[in-house]
Amino acid sequence: MSRNPATILEERNKRQRPQSGPDAVIEVEDLVTHYGDRMILQGVSMEVREKEIMVIMGGSGSGKSTLLRHLMALENKTSGTMRILGYDIDKISRKEFLEVRKKLGVAFQSGALFSSMTVGDNIMLPLYEHTDLDPLTMEIMARMKLEVVELSGFEDLMPSELSGGMIKRAAFARAIVMDPRVLFCDEPSAGLDPVVASALDDLILDMRDAMGMSIVVVTHELDSAFKIADRITILDRGKILMIGTVEEVLKSKSDRVQALLNRTPEEDVMDPDEYLDRLVGESNPGTAHL
Amino acid sequence: MAERKLSKMERVEDVGRTTVAFVESVGNGGILVAESIYWLLFGVRERQPVRLSAVIHQMMEIGVRAIPIIFMLTGTIGVMLAIQGIHTLRIFGAESRVTIGIAFSVVREFAPLITGILVAGRSGSALAARIGTMKINQEIDALKVMGINPTRFLVVPALLAMLVMVPALTLFGIFTGLFAAGLYVNADLGISLAAYAHDTIDILSLDDLGHGLGKSVIFAILIAVIGVVNGAGVQGGAEGVGTATTRAVVQSISAIIVTDMLFAFVATR
Ligand SMILES: Nc1ncnc2c1ncn2[C@@H]1O[C@H](COP(=O)(O)OP(=O)(O)O)[C@@H](O)[C@H]1O
Ligand SMILES: [Mg+2]
Numbered sequence: 219m220s221r222n223p224a225t226i227l228e229e230r231n232k233r234q235r236p237q238s239g240p241d242a243v244i245e246v247e248d249l250v251t252h253y254g255d256r257m258i259l260q261g262v263s264m265e266v267r268e269k270e271i272m273v274i275m276g277g278s279g280s281g282k283s284t285l286l287r288h289l290m291a292l293e294n295k296t297s298g299t300m301r302i303l304g305y306d307i308d309k310i311s312r313k314e315f316l317e318v319r320k321k322l323g324v325a326f327q328s329g330a331l332f333s334s335m336t337v338g339d340n341i342m343l344p345l346y347e348h349t350d351l352d353p354l355t356m357e358i359m360a361r362m363k364l365e366v367v368e369l370s371g372f373e374d375l376m377p378s379e380l381s382g383g384m385i386k387r388a389a390f391a392r393a394i395v396m397d398p399r400v401l402f403c404d405e406p407s408a409g410l411d412p413v414v415a416s417a418l419d420d421l422i423l424d425m426r427d428a429m430g431m432s433i434v435v436v437t438h439e440l441d442s443a444f445k446i447a448d449r450i451t452i453l454d455r456g457k458i459l460m461i462g463t464v465e466e467v468l469k470s471k472s473d474r475v476q477a478l479l480n481r482t483p484e485e486d487v488m489d490p491d492e493y494l495d496r497l498v499g500e501s502n503p504g505t506a507h508l
Numbered sequence: 509m510a511e512r513k514l515s516k517m518e519r520v521e522d523v524g525r526t527t528v529a530f531v532e533s534v535g536n537g538g539i540l541v542a543e544s545i546y547w548l549l550f551g552v553r554e555r556q557p558v559r560l561s562a563v564i565h566q567m568m569e570i571g572v573r574a575i576p577i578i579f580m581l582t583g584t585i586g587v588m589l590a591i592q593g594i595h596t597l598r599i600f601g602a603e604s605r606v607t608i609g610i611a612f613s614v615v616r617e618f619a620p621l622i623t624g625i626l627v628a629g630r631s632g633s634a635l636a637a638r639i640g641t642m643k644i645n646q647e648i649d650a651l652k653v654m655g656i657n658p659t660r661f662l663v664v665p666a667l668l669a670m671l672v673m674v675p676a677l678t679l680f681g682i683f684t685g686l687f688a689a690g691l692y693v694n695a696d697l698g699i700s701l702a703a704y705a706h707d708t709i710d711i712l713s714l715d716d717l718g719h720g721l722g723k724s725v726i727f728a729i730l731i732a733v734i735g736v737v738n739g740a741g742v743q744g745g746a747e748g749v750g751t752a753t754t755r756a757v758v759q760s761i762s763a764i765i766v767t768d769m770l771f772a773f774v775a776t777r
């Protein structure tokens with residue numbers, strides 16, 4: 219399939235996009251991270267702005283998911299500074315950290331719904347844990363979010379009774395139930411058929427427009443990235459190749475960027491180190507805790 | 509791939525690595541217990557209380573559903589002890605003294621041990637599997653991002669439920685074991701159940717009961733902590749969950765038996 223920059227940009231212009239603010243909700247400077255002895259991110263600097271959709275792109279094993287996990291403060295970094303909603307992550311108190319966490323939402327690649335709870339209970343869990351609302355109000359709020367993701371009437375089903383696309387939608391509903399300032403999604407369209415994937419892209423755009431949050435999306439699907447992104451961060455083997463608008467990326471003269479844009483699926487191979495690690499069952503020390 | 513003899517150095521390294529891994533998991537277990545106590549005490553202040561409903565749910569799973577199998581096994585053990593005891597004592601013509609052996613063995617050893625092993629097999633494995641699955645499905649990460657502490661949310665209810673239910677089941681096992689043995693003694697030697705009960709109560713002291721139940725409290729902690737540490741250490745998908753689950757059962761049963769031996773050693777000297 220050929221990708222013509224002109225048609226992509228024309229397609230994008232059919233939809234009015236809100237102005238994203240200049241203020242950053244997340245700022246990362248010179249982030250270096252390791253898994254065991256292996257350096258993964260090698261000095262990454264970027265920011266996510268108010269109300270923008272930032273797409274993180276890159277080949278398999280380039281560190282997209284790792285960067286996302288760090289943006290959510292799920293991993294310990296080796297060095298660098300990181301500010302989430304204005305708080306320096308190294309100087310934040312436990313209490314502030316918890317408050318910041320409540321303003322983040324995440325939809326993981328597999329959905330990560332709690333398999334022992336109904337869809338409705340999954341979505342109500344953050345409300346139940348963090349608010350003093352009465353159960354009826356919580357139910358109404360959960361139903362409203364299910365409506366947003368077009369899953370009305372599914373609240374009493376178990377996650378195992380949903381299809382892949384529905385699980386991702388439900389995960390979105392849970393992620394936005396506390397009206398987060400920043401929403402993170404890892405590979406939202408992976409493993410879905412193109413129609414469902416495209417609907418999910420629309421959902422991401424709709425959610426941003428309706429709720430005005432910043433959204434960080436990791437994806438390796440170019441079509442999806444060009445459709446939803448305000449700006450794109452391209453990672454290449456743990457380093458930033460470029461950060462720019464869709465137009466800037468499409469018109470980039472960089473060989474590596476063009477290679478990524480024109481790559482065929484066969485080139486999207488597994489990282490040799492990762493393959494070797496899996497082969498010899500190399501364990502990653504220090505993960506044996508919750 | 510060709511088999512190759514490990515050099516001496518490599519073997520030393522191997523032992524070293526295993527030791528480090530062992531110390532590390534013991535450390536992780538210790539941290540887990542400390543964190544659990546913290547959330548139990550200060551959860552309310554942090555506005556993240558331990559939910560009673562979660563504890564009760566776990567108590568049903570761990571305790572109530574185990575009653576039938578505990579009933580069967582401790583009963584069987586009781587009868588087995590009676591048969592064996594009578595058989596042995598008959599050599600000296602002292603079979604009427606069998607009650608002593610039965611009472612001590614059931615209360616101090618068999619009821620706590622059988623209950624511990626059973627709960628390890630039923631619920632320790634389930635705990636490891638649940639936490640392991642949640643980890644590979646990124647459900648634990650989801651909890652963290654939601655600002656819900658996984659130790660408070662998942663571990664403390666299971667640990668509390670174990671702490672209540674393992675001794676409770678042990679007590680239940682003590683009664684069943686003694687009663688079943690009594691039935692056999694009654695049938696074989698013609699000693700009335702009332703006389704048997706009277707003898708048993710006479711022989712046993714509160715100390716013996718404390719010994720049995722005290723052990724079961726330690727077993728409860730071992731099962732919960734080993735289950736969680738193995739579950740949290742899962743790597744590599746569904747297969748990893750399987751390995752971790754098996755390992756949790758083997759480790760907790762081993763830990764229970766070793767602890768039991770240490771108890772016997774300390775208490776009888
Ligand atoms: N838990 C982990 N332990 C060890 N290495 C990891 C872990 N997660 C990711 N990696 C390694 O980090 C690199 C980047 O991974 P990841 O961020 O998942 O890449 P991407 O999402 O871009 O495909 C890969 O080489 C991978 O092997
Ligand atoms: Mg990834």
